[in-house]
Amino acid sequence: MIPFSRNKHECEDCHAHFGSYDELVRHAQEAHRRHALKCAECGRLFLHEKDRLHHVKEERERKVDARRHKF
Ligand SMILES: [Zn+2]
Ligand SMILES: [Zn+2]
Structure with a gap:
């Protein structure tokens, strides 16, 4: 695990970091x-x-995946 992977979401306006x-x-x-x-x-x-x-796009792919696993 990379320790810096948390708080990687940075605000473009004030550069504050969010989890x-x-x-x-x-x-x-x-x-x-x-x-x-x-x-x-x-x-x-x-x-x-x-x-x-x-x-x-990811959501749609996940849905297609779920369908595939079901049957
Ligand atoms: Zn901000
Ligand atoms: Zn959504």
């Missing part, structure tokens, strides 16, 4: 009034469209 992406999003919204993008599937919030698209 999870969700914490970073919440901080950016509250401290910097950033507009967050929402995943239509699970309601998770993202700061950038590319982050949201990456998540949506």
Whole structure:
């Protein structure tokens, strides 16, 4: 395990570090009034469209995977 893998989510505006992406999003919204993008599937919030698209793609692949394992 890499000890620096925690707190790897850094705020672009004030360079504060967060243990999870969700914490970073919440901080950016509250401290910097950033507009967050929402995943239509699970309601998770993202700061950038590319982050949201990456998540949506992963979510879709996971769903395909689950289907494959079921049958
Ligand atoms: Zn910040
Ligand atoms: Zn989602």
